[in-house]
Amino acid sequence: MSVTSSGPPPVSLPRHRGCPFDPPGAYGALRERRKAARLAFPDGAAGWLLTGYEDVRELLADDRFSADRVRASSPVRAFPVREDDPRRLGSFIGMDPPEHTRYRRLLSRWFTVRRMRELLPRVEGIVTEHLDAMERTGPPADLVRAFAQPIPSLVICELLGVPYADRTAFQAWSATLFRIDEDEEKIFAARDAVWDYMRDLVAAKRRRPDGALLSRLVHDEETAGAFSDAELTGVGLLLLIAGHETTANMLALGTFALLCHPEQARLVRERPERAGDAVEELLRYLTIVQFGTVRVAREDVEVAGVRVRAGETVVASIAAANRDPARFPDPDGLDVTRDATEHIAFGHGIHQCLGQQLARMEMRTGYPALLRRFPTLRLAVPREEVPLRDDMLVYGVHRLPVTWEG
Amino acid sequence: MRVEVDRDRCRGAGQCTLYAPELFDQSEDDGMVVVLDDRPPPALHGKARLAARLCPNSVIRVVGDGPDEG
Numbered sequence: 389m390s391v392t393s394s395g396p397p398p399v400s401l402p403r404h405r406g407c408p409f410d411p412p413g414a415y416g417a418l419r420e421r422r423k424a425a426r427l428a429f430p431d432g433a434a435g436w437l438l439t440g441y442e443d444v445r446e447l448l449a450d451d452r453f454s455a456d457r458v459r460a461s462s463p464v465r466a467f468p469v470r471e472d473d474p475r476r477l478g479s480f481i482g483m484d485p486p487e488h489t490r491y492r493r494l495l496s497r498w499f500t501v502r503r504m505r506e507l508l509p510r511v512e513g514i515v516t517e518h519l520d521a522m523e524r525t526g527p528p529a530d531l532v533r534a535f536a537q538p539i540p541s542l543v544i545c546e547l548l549g550v551p552y553a554d555r556t557a558f559q560a561w562s563a564t565l566f567r568i569d570e571d572e573e574k575i576f577a578a579r580d581a582v583w584d585y586m587r588d589l590v591a592a593k594r595r596r597p598d599g600a601l602l603s604r605l606v607h608d609e610e611t612a613g614a615f616s617d618a619e620l621t622g623v624g625l626l627l628l629i630a631g632h633e634t635t636a637n638m639l640a641l642g643t644f645a646l647l648c649h650p651e652q653a654r655l656v657r658e659r660p661e662r663a664g665d666a667v668e669e670l671l672r673y674l675t676i677v678q679f680g681t682v683r684v685a686r687e688d689v690e691v692a693g694v695r696v697r698a699g700e701t702v703v704a705s706i707a708a709a710n711r712d713p714a715r716f717p718d719p720d721g722l723d724v725t726r727d728a729t730e731h732i733a734f735g736h737g738i739h740q741c742l743g744q745q746l747a748r749m750e751m752r753t754g755y756p757a758l759l760r761r762f763p764t765l766r767l768a769v770p771r772e773e774v775p776l777r778d779d780m781l782v783y784g785v786h787r788l789p790v791t792w793e794g
Numbered sequence: 795m796r797v798e799v800d801r802d803r804c805r806g807a808g809q810c811t812l813y814a815p816e817l818f819d820q821s822e823d824d825g826m827v828v829v830l831d832d833r834p835p836p837a838l839h840g841k842a843r844l845a846a847r848l849c850p851n852s853v854i855r856v857v858g859d860g861p862d863e864g
Binding site for chain 2 (some may be wrong): 489736
């Protein structure tokens, strides 16, 4: 066989997980190649898959790549984006500078470390209320419905000024948008519905101001002058959906992982002052953005040992990167005492998560409070029976049946 | 050691303020980085370097070196 420059045949995105907490095993072999793998997308296009920690970090910080998904191929069939869709307005996660910069500069001050610390007493109160309710109802419980979903949902609703009473509707729309292989018509219907909901809410805030963030964005001189109501609708939706789909899944999946690693659960329970380290390790170990972060090359670029052509899509697997043995010793072990601060579960580069300080605070409060209130907490079903979110853009569990000695 | 920041590159992720609050804060006006101490004492050199490594946009530069303490 002659040596050519074509390399190994293209792979499709690894999907099959062995252990519920580990990324698909196929990522390990790809990462050992120490260069980008040719990736075949469902739409027939070919691009690249990055799995090494340093390569992924470098790509996400490289401004020769665009985050605009309209020009990208998608590694899974989900959330189609159409260029002429007015509903893309305000969704700064898919923007490039200088437009993206304008949004972050007007929004970042609402999510600073200090502002999020000011919310701590309220978050602690919300956590306590939900633990009290679990105790009143008694075992068993679905931890997703009793704890993991309502806590971040109520927090983001209060922060934004979205009526919590409307949660059933927008949680259902959000679930449709995040389901892969979902019927396109259903996705567009959900997107129209959730857009109309937020547009009406922005209009209501214009008529009747309150002190919460959406209203502040509508009325504060700086943001009111910078954003149209349609843009604020997009901003509000992005913040609401991101606030829902991420921390909720980390709380449930993180608890599942801790219950399957009792020694680690004990450390979190007995040393709540070290909860910060535990949260970073759970973020690294679980990395729920399971299908990677997508970028498109604006020009020909050398990255991860390959030449990416202008217009090609690159998928950066932050889940694989966070298990890179070259960066994290014994990467497949859950060790809440390790220093995991350099994980990239929140991304890297200009799009690194705007709400990360809020998410951290919710998790630092939530895990130890849950494990201390219910020291005998355990799974109520064999672990193989916990339904996994393999079918969603954000990984986690659909339900987590738990019980305890009441 | 001297700490320099390129504020134009900052997007307010807050990693520096979280891990090195003695050296960095975020502005009330725009959430972007504010340097509290650009000549950190040796005891904080490790934190300054950590903040520089964690910054998602390479905003923070640590110039010169010195012995770490603690």
